[in-house]
Amino acid sequence: MNTNVSTITPRVEIRGLSQAAGAMFLVGTLAGVSGVIGDYPVYGGQALRYLLAAATLFAVARIAGLGFVRLTPRETALLVALSLTGLVIFNVAVIEATRHSGPALVGTVLGTVPLALALLGGRPTPRIVGAATVVVAGATLATGLGSGDLPGLLWSLVALVCEICFSLLAIPLLPKLGAVRVSAYSAALAVPLLVVIGLLVDGTAMLRVPSSSEALGLAYQSVIVTTVAFFLWYDALPRLGTETAGLFAGLIPVGAIVTGLILGLGAPSVPDLAGAALVVTGIVIGLSAAASPSAATATGSPAAGARPPATPVNSRAAEACSPTAPASSPAAATRPPTVRAASHSPAARPATTPTVAPVPEAGPPVNPASSPVNGGTFRRHS
Secondary structure, three states, X not given: OOOOHHHOOHHHHHHHHHHHHHHHHHHHHHHHHHHHHOOOOHHHHHHHHHHHHHHHHHHHHHHOOOOOOOOOHHHHHHHHHHHHHHHHHHHHHHXXXXXXXXXXXXXXXXXXXXXXXXXXXXXOOHHHHHHHHHHHHHXXXXXXXXXXXXHHHHHHHHHHHHHHHHHHOOOOOHHHHHHHHHHHHHHHHHHHHHHHHHHHHOHHHHOOOOOHHHHHHHHHHHHHHHHHHHHHHHHHHHHHOHHHHHHHHHHHHHHHHHHHHHOOOOXXXXXXXXXXXXXXXXXXXXXXXXXXXHHHOOOOOHHHHHOOOOOOHHHHXXXXXXXXXXXXXXXXXXXXXXXXXXXXXXXXXXXXXXXXXXOOOOOOOOOOOOOHHHOOOHHHHO
């Protein structure tokens, strides 16, 4: 009996969708909160942000029983590249792009993340590409095209590449390390890199005692935008894939709009609201495409792999009892049960017809809590 995929993994899909949406919305709040710490030295502030985030994530890993994992040279290189591009260079690029062109241009360029991930994440369907295009249009409309110069555009493109690396470089690491370790290790590696850049740019002035509002802003960036959003995003990526998860990057300007409204930075304009509506529309289109039966049952898809084989139950039981082939023989899996002619000898005729107990139908495979798919032993404690 074929089981519908929607009845197998609804909780996994709902959890992944909510995590991706929450992560990108929290990242969007960064723009509003950054205004609170605008006067604090940039590189020193980012180093403090990632230092506090790494300490928090390592504490979470210890509580969850996640020990140190020995990495191969390739995995170490991936982790360093992830921290260097997705955290350090990304922040530098956003800062420099904002200085040259303001936040509008870099926000518009980053709005193309869903389309880029849809194109780079495999073989996207035309509907996924169309949905990503709608999300990009909404993000562009909500952010505003603004005005800028060539250096601002180039730095914005660097930020776009780094944002893509933030997701793609993490995918090979997540099965072995899990979301908590990837977030903790990358944040810890970003601290010395930012300290070096800060010393080169600002010297000893890269650090000072923050004011109360600056301390609250740095704490929010560290705990909410880094610790929580990183974990949610990296936990959602393996569940959804880059094509579907990337659609939620369009929620970044939506989070910025809501944060600005809450902090009293200004009410959203008509283009802001229209762009947010386009983003939501594109996400709905993309999710409906990902949940369609043709996509769910495609060869090689995770959903197709989770579906149990459509082998009749009684035929398996008959093959196991066939006297012409052992139950473990490869031929027994494909040979039909042998029907013997009725014997007239009383000795050869069985007194009673043996009954075969039905074999319970195999359910969908479930990964154990300690399997590599679940990132070590973390799932046991989630």
